[in-house]
Structures are given as structure tokens and as C-alpha cells.
Amino acid sequence: MPTPSRRTFLQTAGLVAGAAVIPRQAAAAEARPDWPSIDTDVLVCGGGCAGLAAALSAARNGARTMLVERAGFSGGIITAVGLPYFDGIADIKDGRVVVRGVGLELLSKSGVCEANATHLKTHNPTIRNVEAFKVLADKLLIAEKEKLRVLYHSSVCGVEMDAQRIAAVLVANKAGLTRIRARQVIDCTGDADVAAWAGAPTDKGAELQPLTLHFRIGNVKKAPDLSKNCRIALEKAHERGELPMYYGPGVMFMFADDEIYVHGVRVPGDASDPVELTRAEMQGRSDAWAMFAAWKKDVPGFEDSYFITSGPFIGVRETRRIVGQHILAEDEIMATKSFDDAIATGCWYLDVHPNKITTGGANAVPKQQPAPYDIPYRSLVPKNVDNLLVAGRCHSTTRLAQSSTRVTVTAMALGEAAAVAAVLAVQGGTSPAKLDGADVRKKLRQQNAGPVQDFV
Numbered sequence: 006m007p008t009p010s011r012r013t014f015l016q017t018a019g020l021v022a023g024a025a026v027i028p029r030q031a032a033a034a035e036a037r038p039d040w041p042s043i044d045t046d047v048l049v050c051g052g053g054c055a056g057l058a059a060a061l062s063a064a065r066n067g068a069r070t071m072l073v074e075r076a077g078f079s080g081g082i083i084t085a086v087g088l089p090y091f092d093g094i095a096d097i098k099d100g101r102v103v104v105r106g107v108g109l110e111l112l113s114k115s116g117v118c119e120a121n122a123t124h125l126k127t128h129n130p131t132i133r134n135v136e137a138f139k140v141l142a143d144k145l146l147i148a149e150k151e152k153l154r155v156l157y158h159s160s161v162c163g164v165e166m167d168a169q170r171i172a173a174v175l176v177a178n179k180a181g182l183t184r185i186r187a188r189q190v191i192d193c194t195g196d197a198d199v200a201a202w203a204g205a206p207t208d209k210g211a212e213l214q215p216l217t218l219h220f221r222i223g224n225v226k227k228a229p230d231l232s233k234n235c236r237i238a239l240e241k242a243h244e245r246g247e248l249p250m251y252y253g254p255g256v257m258f259m260f261a262d263d264e265i266y267v268h269g270v271r272v273p274g275d276a277s278d279p280v281e282l283t284r285a286e287m288q289g290r291s292d293a294w295a296m297f298a299a300w301k302k303d304v305p306g307f308e309d310s311y312f313i314t315s316g317p318f319i320g321v322r323e324t325r326r327i328v329g330q331h332i333l334a335e336d337e338i339m340a341t342k343s344f345d346d347a348i349a350t351g352c353w354y355l356d357v358h359p360n361k362i363t364t365g366g367a368n369a370v371p372k373q374q375p376a377p378y379d380i381p382y383r384s385l386v387p388k389n390v391d392n393l394l395v396a397g398r399c400h401s402t403t404r405l406a407q408s409s410t411r412v413t414v415t416a417m418a419l420g421e422a423a424a425v426a427a428v429l430a431v432q433g434g435t436s437p438a439k440l441d442g443a444d445v446r447k448k449l450r451q452q453n454a455g456p457v458q459d460f461v
């Protein structure tokens with residue numbers, strides 16, 4: 006049995022906080038090596054946009070699959086933050102669908118478009134109800150139960166290595182600690198948790214995009230200049246020292262005629278550090294309530310309004326990215342560089358949120374909008390770890406490129422591609438790094454997914 010590293014145990018016990026280390030807990034953990042184990046072909050860590058697509062795709066391709074998600078539902082940003090946008094699905098120029106597969110399936114099964122839609126009315130469609138999305142995701146996962154086991158309320162918290170191979174992923178939940186021994190692991194945690202713990206090289210910008218808590222306010226009356234008045238009220242709240250930072254605000258009657266959905270909280274921080282993440286969550290909550298109070302006090306239409314809900318999690322845009330076999334760069338995106346091993350198409354603009362107040366919009370620089378571009382398979386393949394793929398916002402890119410590939414539907418496309426690769430690796434008894442990305446692409450094409458130029 007490979008011995009877990011001390012670092013692993015500290016992470017397992019949630020005891021790495023900034024630089025603080027508590028050796029006593031490591032010793033306690035070492036005294037309990039007989040945790041239960043589960044064997045599987047493919048383990049998907051994190052059930053967000055990338056992970057949900059990955060789990061469905063791996064199971065549908067015949068692999069014994071396990072999905073582990075820390076929340077009590079899957080969907081990631083869509084359900085954990087409450088965000089209804091399916092950005093990345095279509096070209097801004099003409100609404101042409103550039104992602105099929107699970108991404109289009111989830112949008113169509115949410116009632117937004119036809120299953121075989123080739124064009125959409127808008128390049129950034131929204132689903133009508135993020136709670137209904139939880140149920141849809143559950144149903145699709147349960148439909149694969151012959152091959153797929155799902156563990157919600159379970160956090161991936163460490164790895165045991167056997168040289169360059171992940172021998173087991175450690176999971177913490179109400180059963181205590183469990184080892185999951187998978188032939189292939191897909192890291193869809195958004196933060197490259199598994200990759201970092203396994204020793205794959207990762208990168209993290211000197212500056213990270215800020216975090217945002219989304220929230221909803223009910224019983225708001227539509228009134229002239231509502232958005233403008235909300236913005237002015239926030240400027241005043243900031244001047245009074247009640248609101249340190251914000252953006253926009255985006256104040257949208259998204260889900261009902263008397264309810265607004267707000268993008269506006271802006272909290273700097275590094276969400277891969279649990280202490281920082283806790284601080285950001287508290288700050289985000291405080292700021293959301295400061296906005297609500299400012300609007301209720303000063304903005305016509307908010308007189309009888311009430312705070313419905315926030316989160317449940319603050320949203321994280323950026324932490325670690327793997328430094329993989331290929332680092333997709335913004336100049337490749339803007340030049341629409343073609344890759345033989347393209348496994349997905351991205352199409353979102355370079356969307357960086359700065360760590361300062363921006364009023365009206367979210368960005369501080371003019372929009373750089375690429376044409377639909379190739380994302381290579383090698384950006385999912387880490388270095389130095391044999392049985393691991395990484396999908397979602399932490400795949401291998403530069404910081405600026407990630408600001409485009411991070412959006413929801415692109416993440417789903419990456420998850421689906423990673424799953425196809427994991428299954429091919431299991432079937433061929435090989436590693437993701439040894440697979441030819443062109444074969445992954447071919448397999449995706451057979452299931453009506455992959456890059457847009459392969460659509461028939």
C-alpha cells in the first residue's frame with residue numbers, strides 16, 4: 006500500500022490554512038490506514054459544469070464511473086452559485102451552435118432549444134430555473150446508474166501516489182475517509198485540487214480574478230432608470246464606507262417580473278486557500294446585504310423588497326491552472342490557430358474581471374472577441390501524473406486564455422472530451438499522455454460532439 010505523504014494528510018484533514026501546518030493531525034491520520042476502498046474505472050472529482058458532462062460521458066461510453074461532489078447537487082456554478090447562463094454554446098456573430106454533446110443536451114432538456122439546434126436566437130442563452138437544473142442533472146445521472154455511482158456531500162481531500170500514478174483519491178464524507186482507486190482520474194474541481202496534490206505542475210496568476218456572490222431580491226417594482234439608480238446608490242454606499250468594492254451592477258429581472266438577480270459583488274481573494282475562501286464568502290455576504298440595504302433606502306421600486314437568497318456558494322473564477330502538455334495561449338485563440346488534436350471549440354471573449362470597481366460593466370479593458378477557436382486535447386493532459394486528466398476552468402492555458410475558456414458550456418465540452426479520453430485510456434490500458442488526441446477527436450465526432458468543424 007503506498008504511503009500517503011504528510012502534505013496529503015494535512016490537506017485531508019483540512020489543516021493546511023495558508024502556511025499553517027498542524028503535525029499532530031498528520032500522526033492521528035497515519036494511525037488509521039484501514040479506510041474502506043472503492044474501485045472504479047473512471048473517477049470524476051467535482052460535479053460542476055465540466056464534471057457533470059464528464060461523468061455522463063464516461064458512463065455512457067461504458068466505463069464504471071464514480072462522481073464525487075462536495076455539494077448536495079451537481080451543476081457547479083449553475084446550481085452552486087445560481088447562474089443561468091450557457092455562455093460558450095454559440096458564436097456571437099450569428100448564433101451558430103459551436104458545442105454539441107452534453108452541453109447542448111443540457112440546454113435543450115432545460116427547454117431552451119431543440120435537441121439538434123444548429124443556431125440559437127442569442128449567443129448567451131439562459132435557463133429558466135437553476136433549481137430545476139439540479140433535478141435534471143440528478144435524473145440524467147440516475148439514468149446511467151448501471152455504470153455510474155454518485156457521491157454528493159463528499160469532498161476530495163487528498164491523494165496517495167504510487168510513483169507517478171494516483172493509487173487512490175481520498176474522499177471525506179459522513180462515512181469518514183474512503184479511498185477511491187480509479188484507473189483514470191478526471192480533475193474537475195475547478196481549482197486543479199487533485200492535480201496539485203498529485204504533484205502535477207500548476208500555475209496561479211500573481212493577480213486572480215475576484216470572487217462574486219450572486220443573489221436575488223424579490224418584490225421589486227419595475228421603475229424607470231432602475232439600473233442607473235441602483236448604480237448611483239452603490240456609488241454612495243461606497244463613499245459612505247459601506248461597500249468596499251463592486252461592479253456593474255447587473256440588475257436583471259431574470260427569473261420573474263418582480264424579482265431581480267444581481268451580479269455586482271466583487272471580492273478579491275485566492276479561493277484555493279481555505280482561509281481566504283472563508284473570508285471572501287463572509288465579505289461577499291456582507292456586501293450583498295449592503296447593496297440590498299442601499300437600494301431599499303434610496304431606489305424607487307425597492308420599498309417593499311426582500312432578500313430571497315444568495316449563493317449557496319460564492320463563485321470562483323480563477324485559481325490554479327495546470328501546466329499541461331500544451332498551454333493554450335490568447336494569441337492562439339485570437340488567431341484561431343488550428344490543432345489536429347482539437348477536442349472542443351471555444352468562442353467567448355477574453356473576459357477578465359479586475360480587482361477594482363468598474364461601473365456599468367464588468368471589465369476594465371475593451372472587449373477582445375475571437376472567432377470560434379480550437380481547444381487542443383493536450384491542454385487537458387497534465388505533466389508528471391500518469392492517470393490524470395484535467396477539465397474545466399483549470400485546464401492548461403495562459404491566464405488570459407482561461408478568461409475565455411472558463412465559461413460554462415466550454416467547460417462542459419472539455420469535461421466530455423476528458424471522459425472520452427479516460428475511457429480510451431482504460432480500454433487501451435494506456436495513459437492519457439500516450440493517447441493520440443486525434444483519436445479522442447474521432448471518438449467525440451462519433452458521438453456528435455467535439456469541435457464545430459467536425460459537425461456533420
Ligand SMILES: Cc1cc2nc3c(=O)[nH]c(=O)nc-3n(C[C@H](O)[C@H](O)[C@H](O)COP(=O)(O)OP(=O)(O)OC[C@H]3O[C@@H](n4cnc5c(N)ncnc54)[C@H](O)[C@@H]3O)c2cc1C
Binds near residue numbers: 052
Ligand atoms: C461569479 C461568476 C460568474 C460567472 N459568470 C458566467 C456567465 O455569466 N456565463 C458563463 O458561461 N460563465 C460564467 N462564469 C464562469 C463559469 O461559470 C465557470 O468558470 C465554470 O463553471 C467552470 O466550470 P468548472 O466545471 O471548471 O467549475 P465549476 O462549475 O465551478 O465546478 C467545480 C465543481 O467541483 C466541486 N468541487 C470543488 N472542489 C471539490 C473537491 N475538493 N471535492 C469535491 N468537489 C469539489 C464544486 O463544488 C463544483 O461543483 C462565471 C463564474 C463566476 C465565478
